[in-house]
Amino acid sequence: MTMSTITSTRNILDAVGKTPCVELHHVVPDGCARVFVKLEGLNPTGSYKDRMARSVIEEAERRGDLRPGMTVVEATGSSTGSSLAFVCAIKGYSFLVVSSDAFAEEKLKTMSAFGATVDIVHSPSGKITPELIPVMRDRAKELSQGEDYYYADQFNNPDVLVGYEGLGRELLEQIPEGIDAFCGAVGGAGMVMGVAKVLKENQPHCSVTVLEPASAPAITKGHGGLHSVEGIGIGFLPPILDKQLYDSALAVEESEARAMSRRLAKEEGILAGTSTGLNVVAGIELAKQLGPGKVVVTVACDTGLKYVRGNLYTAE
Ligand SMILES: Cc1ncc(COP(=O)(O)O)c(C=O)c1O
Numbered sequence: 001m002t003m004s005t006i007t008s009t010r011n012i013l014d015a016v017g018k019t020p021c022v023e024l025h026h027v028v029p030d031g032c033a034r035v036f037v038k039l040e041g042l043n044p045t046g047s048y049k050d051r052m053a054r055s056v057i058e059e060a061e062r063r064g065d066l067r068p069g070m071t072v073v074e075a076t077g078s079s080t081g082s083s084l085a086f087v088c089a090i091k092g093y094s095f096l097v098v099s100s101d102a103f104a105e106e107k108l109k110t111m112s113a114f115g116a117t118v119d120i121v122h123s124p125s126g127k128i129t130p131e132l133i134p135v136m137r138d139r140a141k142e143l144s145q146g147e148d149y150y151y152a153d154q155f156n157n158p159d160v161l162v163g164y165e166g167l168g169r170e171l172l173e174q175i176p177e178g179i180d181a182f183c184g185a186v187g188g189a190g191m192v193m194g195v196a197k198v199l200k201e202n203q204p205h206c207s208v209t210v211l212e213p214a215s216a217p218a219i220t221k222g223h224g225g226l227h228s229v230e231g232i233g234i235g236f237l238p239p240i241l242d243k244q245l246y247d248s249a250l251a252v253e254e255s256e257a258r259a260m261s262r263r264l265a266k267e268e269g270i271l272a273g274t275s276t277g278l279n280v281v282a283g284i285e286l287a288k289q290l291g292p293g294k295v296v297v298t299v300a301c302d303t304g305l306k307y308v309r310g311n312l313y314t315a316e
Helices: 049-063 079-091 105-113 132-143 159-174 190-202 254-268 274-290
Strands: 021-023 034-039 071-075 094-100 117-121 149-151 181-185 207-213 248-252 295-300
Touching (some): 021 159, 049 159, 071 132, 079 094, 079 105, 094 132, 117 132, 132 149, 181 190, 190 207, 248 274
Parallel strands (some): 071 094, 094 117, 181 207, 181 295
């Protein structure tokens, strides 16, 4: 008889992390390295952001910067917001979030469902423009004046890395044969930097590639631009992005990312958003370059259930 590994927990926060890592079998052409994807959509709010929300709140509590009765404030495309709203709900903090109608309605409604107060910055084009995130951040800074407020400030807050280092440690356990290349799309850069730190410390040969949408090439060309890949391509270089921790940068066409998200659902059974499609397009490119016998790892950032009302799965 085999022992069950299913455990119970007293605290839903312990349900964050420990996600499966699966190999892709259908979308990777012959003659490539193996490609593995960490299924972060299985976190409680359906996104790897649960990891950073937990570490941002708990590190601030540990230092005494965040105390009972205070209000947490953040500007977010709403994945971070959904995760912070979840953690704040459990811990009893009020949460004031600045977001935009450029992001999926599902996410905006999720934050409200967890009890957050949502302040919307209107995007006239409906797109993520280079100006949008700075405007949202200025508004959040303005709203967080006063000693009863804690501004989570994901773009400048090194506490995000603590949560993502856990993701990196899980990968070391899940792929004992070693990882030759890791890639991930950059928003605030917390995920790719947290994982890269662990991989570089433990497997120095592993190369790390940071990714962005081709129409918003801040890392590869030095300027932002319009796109609809939620969570990434923020129009400027995020302060957490550390040149020492990555080896190369790659810009990926949004249309290829969207097509890959659809293929992942139909051919691999992985329902995930556009940033995941972008990660997998790049992962396959690296796998082609490395060839058989090597291992490439990337991340399914979130669940595609966040996007079913939009046109991700219906458009060609
Ligand atoms: C769906 C999605 N993918 C990717 C990212 C990028 O993650 P990071 O901010 O850690 O770079 C985000 C961040 O908001 C996101 O929401």
